[in-house]
Amino acid sequence: MGEFELIDRFFKRLGASRDDVMLGVGDDAALLAVPIDHELVACVDTLVQGRHFPSSTRADDIGWRSLAVNLSDLAAMGAVPAWATLALTVPAADEEWLEGFAMGFDAIAKAHHVSLVGGDTTRGPLTVTVQAMGFVPQGAALRRRGATVGDLLYITGWPGDAAAGLALIEGRLPGQGAYRGALEHKFRRPEPRVAFGQRLRGVASACMDVSDGLGQDLGRLVAASGVGAVLRASELPLSQALFALAGEQGARDFALGGGDDYELLFTVPPSRRAGLARAMATAGAPACHCIGEITAGRGVRLVSDRGDLPVPRGWDPFSG
């Protein structure tokens, strides 16, 4: 099977079909129509086997994940996802693997009305790079900068669950039963907060997605905004499953330093709390927890009733 046959069979029609795709997979480039009075939003993320997911990961989960992590970046901007390109490097043209990958990619693409518009399939060590593109009304995008002193700090969902799921898969954390299944699922199938990100436009003063650990990513948000933050250990949302399998301290470590959450971390000025309440009241909105606030100064303080605690470092591809 050559590259062209492979693309024809597995990648020609992945995801949603959209009216704003003038030309999709199969030419030298795609032709796309960005709606008038909107900005284009573009991001890219690479997954390397053995670094971003264990070698045992199922092909359909890799396909899902490769788009999910990018949709999470678009969500953090408050953008509407529209198109994606896929650069897939595989060791061999394994049809079963390719079919699984395509199914996982297709499922999340269709769920978010994203069309695969281009790609490149090459041979080499398993590496997946997706660029996702979408749009946002002019000037309405959320950014990392914009948080000001006194803003309240929120996170969606249950940070740490996915990192604990990965630890279970890799045997670094023991555990069985329904809790194990729930946490593993959180790692295998991240759900980017796409709809909720759009509802945060005009509400959040700053926003980013959490992928490298809440503590580290919060450090980036406050650095971009030129402020500091206080994070209250007692307010961290810890899921029952995480608490049960990792214990209180372990759960906090996963929540603060684990990574792979793909939740939204955002700040809201107190005057806009009603707007946040409306966003949270929408059908399908995730749980949101206030975990601290923006302060003068720089950096992140993690406070508990026993004093300040160290902030776990989080994930970096070039450390360790």
Next chain:
Amino acid sequence: MGEFELIDRFFKRLGASRDDVMLGVGDDAALLAVPIDHELVACVDTLVQGRHFPSSTRADDIGWRSLAVNLSDLAAMGAVPAWATLALTVPAADEEWLEGFAMGFDAIAKAHHVSLVGGDTTRGPLTVTVQAMGFVPQGAALRRRGATVGDLLYITGWPGDAAAGLALIEGRLPGQGAYRGALEHKFRRPEPRVAFGQRLRGVASACMDVSDGLGQDLGRLVAASGVGAVLRASELPLSQALFALAGEQGARDFALGGGDDYELLFTVPPSRRAGLARAMATAGAPACHCIGEITAGRGVRLVSDRGDLPVPRGWDPFSG
């Protein structure tokens, strides 16, 4: 050096600075303004070490190449390049290598007024994926389909030179001196036909870039257009350097089956030959040679004065 320091040092301000970049490297995604009445043009290409370039390739040449191959795709659409994202997977944070890569990328980005707006830097086997984005007036893009019977078939430049340059580098072809240097340079520093691609709007009926071998790529153009083509072996432009080092037969094989040319292959209706002459008369326009014509039927015939010849297969990442 962590991922963030690395991005800050080497990748934060690569390429041109542009007014239509609302937000570049450093947030979750980039914010870009596509001009009104234009379509967005997007493409992606991956380079894997040892497959798309020899392991001995200099870092600056890899950086140049990673954007050049994408700009060539935009050129084939008649698009104006504007922005790029870079997904770089490297075995280690080697500062000298990263600096060289960044310099090569920056040089070609600035030459074509392209701004690097986002990226992802990860650790793993050396793999570079660039997505290039640009724009084209609504409805004006060149495509692979559109060639009709009787159209004349052209190629820019001197196909085969780059493939022979690679063969010299890899020791598969002997040769020394100025010819060797010239051919190696053609492989190391492809010059995408960006300005000329834009001049072919309204002139060419179909267009693509030649990267996998002229014979194979022409097969794709005629398949997309639902026509056939006759290619005249005697009309193939063979550079003096290629002819001298590879001989007549070898030169033809490189020109038809070699790949890595990044030249434009296009068709022009006879009624638009004056338009082509005007495009070719512009300053900086590449040499263009008429190498055949579009015919009824399907597939590519390679004709010579000794009868039909087999068309070399060209490059496919999943064959061999």
